[in-house]
Amino acid sequence: MLDYIIVGAGLSGIAVAEHLISRGKKIMVFDDNSQASSTVAGGIYNPVILKRFTLAWNADEQLDTALSFYKYLEEKLNISLIKDLPIYRRFHSVEEQNDWFAAMDKPALSKFLDEKLVSNLNKHIPSSFSFGHVKHTGVINTELLLEAYRDFLHSINAYQKEEFQYSELKITEEDCTYKKWKTKKIIFCDGFGLKKNPFFNYLPLQGxxxxxxxxxxxxxxxxxxxxxxxxxxxxxxxxxxxxxxxxxxxxxxxxxxxxxxxxxxxxxxxxxxxxxxxxxxxGIRPATNDRKPLVGKHPKLDKLYVCNGFGSRGVLIAPTVASQLINYIEDSVALSEEINIRRYEKLYQADLS
Ligand SMILES: Cc1cc2nc3c(=O)[nH]c(=O)nc-3n(C[C@H](O)[C@H](O)[C@H](O)COP(=O)(O)OP(=O)(O)OC[C@H]3O[C@@H](n4cnc5c(N)ncnc54)[C@H](O)[C@@H]3O)c2cc1C
Missing domain, CATH: 3.30.9.10 (D-Amino Acid Oxidase, subunit A, domain 2)
Incomplete structure (x- = not known):
């Protein structure tokens, strides 16, 4: 008997798996490489939205959690994943330059936006305007992370490189049976694959x-x-x-x-x-209309959960949100309403009628 089946070994599935393993749970992860968002991602972590010079949703808190999570995985997997990499944003006008300074005055942004502008970044990128430097940014080598983490799962007999066929899942009062496996719960981390997931495809994932x-x-x-x-x-x-x-x-x-x-x-x-x-x-980013993740328990089937909707910021979001989901399932810590799929319960009802 497994504690959990996890469908998907992208950034979401890996974060969910690791949080469960650290609690001593018995898991099995399925992935068929049908989606590639986490593999092809730029891997950038950057708390600032560079279009408007605003802070991305909860990004400051997510940054610390993400960096300690990836650092922990570097040690566990004996690989190098994190690279500090400053970002330089080219301004297109004097107004934009002024917007940068206005944003810098906001307490949440001041530690990320450098007050010293750079006029010549690189001789092959000439510009009439300056460049603004965003601090505390970098990249995670997501391709290496996925490869190494899947190898690790394989080494502990917790990985199946195959399609999870939703129609093969049988759910009873006591547990779930999928082919030869019995499990107490299932967490779907299937990215844009959710569109083919009959249990959660009522959710408004855009892609x-x-x-x-x-x-x-x-x-x-x-x-x-x-x-x-x-x-x-x-x-x-x-x-x-x-x-x-x-x-x-x-x-x-x-x-x-x-x-x-x-x-x-x-x-x-x-x-x-x-x-x-x-x-x-x-690859297809699992994007949502309200730009918030899709996390929580199925409205009727209480053994099924979802952890999805990370859009274009999975590197920062996944470690925090996966941990919130596991705390919710295991310790009954309430999920914040802004990520809880309960906000879309009406769509589920509409789907049924
Ligand atoms: C071009 C591009 C650039 C990006 N750049 C960045 C960036 O710089 N920084 C950043 O933070 N984010 C970036 N992103 C977004 C980031 O990649 C996503 O937020 C993140 O990868 C989503 O992770 P996920 O695990 O939810 O989904 P996915 O990575 O799509 O993982 C889902 C997994 O589920 C598997 N799966 C699905 N259905 C099934 C099934 N039935 N059976 C078995 N397995 C299944 C798939 O094979 C896949 O491996 C980028 C995305 C793209 C496309």
């Missing part, structure tokens, strides 16, 4: 496709992250991630020629050195 180009640019020599209309994220060895796109229509994880053209046009708009495209990746 937003994102694509990145990986380029090689020998002369660029950029060691910080740069943000204008798109990001340049240095990967080392003269490789850079360029992106990402935001697309609400296409729900496939296949890279597109439109995505490539969009990113090339943007890049050629400001980069003056030569580069070649060496790869292109895509």
């Amino acid at each position: 937003n496709k994102g694509e990145y180009l990986i380029i090689k640019a020998e002369d660029l020599k950029l060691e910080v992250a740069f943000k204008a209309s798109i990001f340049i994220i240095p990967l080392g060895n003269n490789l850079y991630k360029i992106g990402a796109t935001y697309n609400n229509w296409d729900k496939t994880k296949v890279p597109t020629s439109e995505g490539k053209k969009y990113l090339m046009d943007k890049l050629e708009g400001f980069l003056t050195c030569k580069f070649e495209v060496v790869d292109q990746v895509a």
Whole structure:
């Protein structure tokens, strides 16, 4: 008898699994690689919304929890995951520059926005305006994290690399049976795969496709992250991630020629050195209308739970929200209403009628 089955081993499933393992729970995690959001993510943690210079939802609190969580995993898995990486935001006008200083006066933002502006960031990124430096930012190597954590789960016989077939799940008063496994509870961390999940697909998960180009640019020599209309994220060895796109229509994880053209046009708009495209990746962000996660217990089936809806900020959100879900299930600590799926109970009722 398992304590939990977890469906999905992306950022959400990994955080949920780790919180359960640290409580001594017996788990089995399923993943079939049908979604790729966590694998292709830029991995950036940045508490500031760079469009408006505001603080992202609960980002300050999430930052500390996320960094200690990934640090703990670095030690546990014996890998290097966290890289401090300052972000430089290019201003497009004097007004934007003024907005930066106005934001700096707000107590919540002052520790993240540097008052010293930079006028020349890199000779291959010329600009008529300055660059603002966001502090306490960095990247998590999500691809390495997923690979290493799945290997770890495999080593403790807690990983199945296969599709979880929702129709095979049998739920009784006492427990749940899925094929040869019996479990007390199931937590769905299936990202945009939730659309095929008959138990939770009443939830308003939107899905937003994102694509990145990986380029090689020998002369660029950029060691910080740069943000204008798109990001340049240095990967080392003269490789850079360029992106990402935001697309609400296409729900496939296949890279597109439109995505490539969009990113090339943007890049050629400001980069003056030569580069070649060496790869292109895509995934679907599990985005929600109200930009808040979708977390909690099924309205009727009290053995089923969901941990989803991290949008474009899974790196920061996952460790905190997964821990809130486990505290809710195991210790009856109330979930905050803003993340609790109870806010969508009317949609469930409507689905039934
Ligand atoms: C291009 C791009 C760039 C991004 N950049 C950043 C960034 O810089 N910083 C940041 O914080 N966030 C970023 N994000 C967002 C971040 O990737 C997501 O918030 C996060 O990955 C969501 O994690 P998840 O585990 O909920 O979903 P997913 O990563 O989609 O994981 C869900 C998992 O469930 C599995 N699954 C689904 N259905 C089934 C099934 N039936 N059976 C078995 N397995 C199943 C899938 O294979 C998948 O592995 C980016 C996203 C994209 C697409």
